[in-house]
Amino acid sequence: MxxxxxxxxxxxxxxxxxxxxxxxxxxxxxxxxxxxxxxxxxxxxxxxxxxxxxxxxxxxxxxxxxxxxxxxxxxxxxxxxxxxxxxxxxxxxxxxxxxxxxxxxxxxxxxxxxPNDFFTDGMLNVYLFRKIGRSHYLRLKESFTDRGMESDSFTNVTRSFQDVFSSENSIDFLRHEANDGSLTNEEKAYIGYGKNEGPPMDDIDFDFSLLLNGLSESMVPRRAFTPVVKETILKLSYLYGIGPLQMKNILLGSLDSDEAIDVEQLRKSARDWYQLQTGDELPDLTPKARPVKKEASKPLSREEELLEYLESTSPKDVLADISNGSAASNSDLQVVEEIIMTQKLPLPVINVLIQYVLLKTDMKLTKGYMEKIASHWARKKVSTAGEAMELAKNEHKQYMEWASGKNEKRTTRRKPIRTEKLPDWFQEDEKGEAKSQNGETYDLEAEKRKLEEELKNFRK
The missing domain is CATH 1.10.10 (Arc Repressor Mutant, subunit A)
Known part of the structure; x- marks a missing residue:
């Protein structure tokens, strides 16, 4: 997913x-x-x-x-x-x-x-009944009803429009002008009230063809399957888990004398079928569970694990993981937010940027350095964590110059002595050796082992 x-x-x-x-x-x-x-x-x-x-x-x-x-x-x-x-x-x-x-x-x-549509929906009202219980359900239903008109004891004496108003001879001429002036262009619409069509249902999970094949025209006329009936069938199928074969028998018991399907009887028959299968318990509405990821046929490499982590974690959680679970500071979050807003980089790319910059600047989220790299990646149109990793490898020497240039301005009186830190996914050369600015070599594998503690949260 x-x-x-x-x-x-x-x-x-x-x-x-x-x-x-x-x-x-x-x-x-x-x-x-x-x-x-x-x-x-x-x-x-x-x-x-x-x-x-x-x-x-x-x-x-x-x-x-x-x-x-x-x-x-x-x-x-x-x-x-x-x-x-x-x-x-x-x-x-x-x-x-x-x-x-x-x-x-x-x-x-x-x-x-x-309220009238909700309490007669046949699906939402059942879920609400199950959720809040009978007594509160009835109290809610009462709060959305009021006394109806006593029309039997009264006579409607309302006058019509023609009884009250008369029309002048110029009305035909004015009607054309009024109609033309009332039209709106395609970009405009009159303000009014909308209508809810109910929860959107599709028939992907219900085989109507199988249902109709089991019902001959003499048993249930095809005209009986009105849009309202078909929508009710879909809702009942989803609500009670009724398949096409079971639905056939329920439909046969819901026909009236005119060979039409009584929707209320259809709902009652479906409810009786469900309670016969499960007892008196009504179905509950729960969000659909996320699909469980299938286990890979072979274990992922360390870089693949890190790539999956960077693609599925928010920058806020990445900062927290680097700090061994501690919440990121407001200043760090503000820096990340500004980078996302100005450069519009995807979040997995931002995660790679955070990791790279922190390990290059002794775990300090240096805003200027981060902005410079982010601007470069935005111009390169980097869109995935893998692309960001590859670009960081290819442009590492350039990024070192940006970082060293910044350090030299601040420490002109002292020769910089630092150990080059690199993320797990970074390989500068095939032999596993890297050179510092003074040309001396050191064991990159030893440095990686030191960084394993810092990155252990990344791989969890």
Missing amino acids: KNHWNEIQPVDHYTVCTNGLLQEFERKIITFLYQPLIGPVSYSLYMSLWGEVEESRLWSAPSNHYHLMNILSMNLQEIHEARMKLEGIGLLKTYAKKGEGERSFIYELQPPLL
Whole structure:
């Protein structure tokens, strides 16, 4: 599975829009009906995105994901996982566009299902019932209902438009002008209210052809499979784990006298089938587990292990690992943040840069030196940790000159004596020997052994 930063980076821009106006009533629905299903993190993300859109407007100003990480106090992985939950439950649609060296997103907030649609959804209401229990579920349902109109004892005496207003002869001429003036161009749309279509469901996991092959036209007419019926079948199949063969028998018991499928009876039959299989326990809504990585046929080399670590770890955690688990300082994080923002390098490349600079500058995150190398890598369009490692090997002598030039200006009265430190993935020559500035050689393998302690956290 792809790491989240293969899909999204902190510097990537996003704009929030809403599918119609969102009001306080929608906030109440999301708080009490959706939050138990998606959790507080996804709820906070939705409300934060909503807050970026001004009242009675549909679009926000553009921003980047660093802003979102700061206001939510979350890392990018948490935000990405929260976003996927919102997408899965039907509260968010995401649109992406990739340009030259950058990506941009549109996050379209969807209004929640109205209470009547939610409590009769057949899937979300079951998950909510399982999550909060019967008593609280009924209390919530009561809070979203009110007394209906007593239409039986009253007569509708409302007058029509024609009873109240009269039309002048010039109305035909004005109608054409009014219609022309009411049209909008392709870039504009009237502000109004949107509608939630429910959680997006696909039929990848359900074989409709197998179901229909088991049902002849005389048993169940094909016209009975309306879009509503098909959507209900998909939801029930996912909710209760019902396959096409079991669904056939459930459908046969849900036909009414007009040879149409009664959706309510279909739901009841599916629920009875599930409880007969498992008892009275209802299904629970849980996020899909990440696929377990298959073990490699052969063990990874030390460089491959390090490469995998750099590709799957955030810069903040890399700094913490180098410090034996201690949190990185604010100044170091600020330096890294500025490099990411100005040079727009991918996070795995930033990880290689952090490791290289720290080992070259006696574990000091020197901003100027780091910026110079980052600028070089940005011009070279380095996009992966492997490419960054290879470039660091090829340009090592140049980087040594940059570092030594800086040191000579500060220590002109004293001859610099230092030991050249190199990352595990670095090999200067095939013989395992490197030369210091004064031309003396030393055992690179011995230096590597010294660095094993410093890099042991990298390989864990």
